[in-house]
Amino acid sequence: METNPSPSLPALGQVPRLDAQLCFALYSTSLAMNKLYRKLLRRLNLTYSQYLVMMVLWEKNEQTVSEVGERLFLDSATLTPLLKRMEQADLLTRTRCPNDERQVIIALTAHGDALRHEAAKLPEAIINATQCTLEQVVGMKEQLNTLRDSLMKNA
Incomplete structure (x- = not known):
């Protein structure tokens, strides 16, 4: 029997093991991250998806x-x-673009904008x-962005 060159990856032809899969590591990490965010976002009365939208609008209102x-894929x-x-929930408004009725403009309400200060603690x-460390987190984020971009090219 051929030995596996890497203990975390199956040899060619072997049935893949769950704990050796990159997809499962990403998936289970995402679940853990979402669970943590759910806990932290409860006091803001936001879901994780809503928080992502809010971050996009806090960066640039009226989009x-x-x-x-596009920003959120x-x-x-x-x-x-x-x-x-x-x-x-009075977080944002949706209005038709006066120049192009097909487009809808999303803008923060005063309530939505006020949440920015609480969210800054997250x-x-x-x-x-x-x-x-902060450096480790930044490095992982950069690696994940590169991975995402590569996968999207092949999806």
Whole structure:
């Protein structure tokens, strides 16, 4: 029997093991990260998806649905119901673009903008929870962005 050159990767032809899969490491880490965010976002009364939309709008208010979707890698069919719920929660407004009725402009309400200050505390809490240095977190983020970009080219 041929020995496996790397204990974490199966030899060619072997049935893959769950704990050796990059996809599972990413998936289970994402679940853990979302669980932590759910806990932290509870006091802001935001879901993780809503938090992502808010971050995009805190960076630049008044964007089209398609601009927000591009930043979050979401299509409008996924984003529209989320935005409707956020509008009902008085986090943002949705208005038709006067120059192009097909486009919808998303803008923060005063309530949505005010959450920015509470949300500013979250990154430190997340970094502390990782038990990594800031440099390690930044390095992992850069590696994941590169991985995402490579995978999207092949998807």
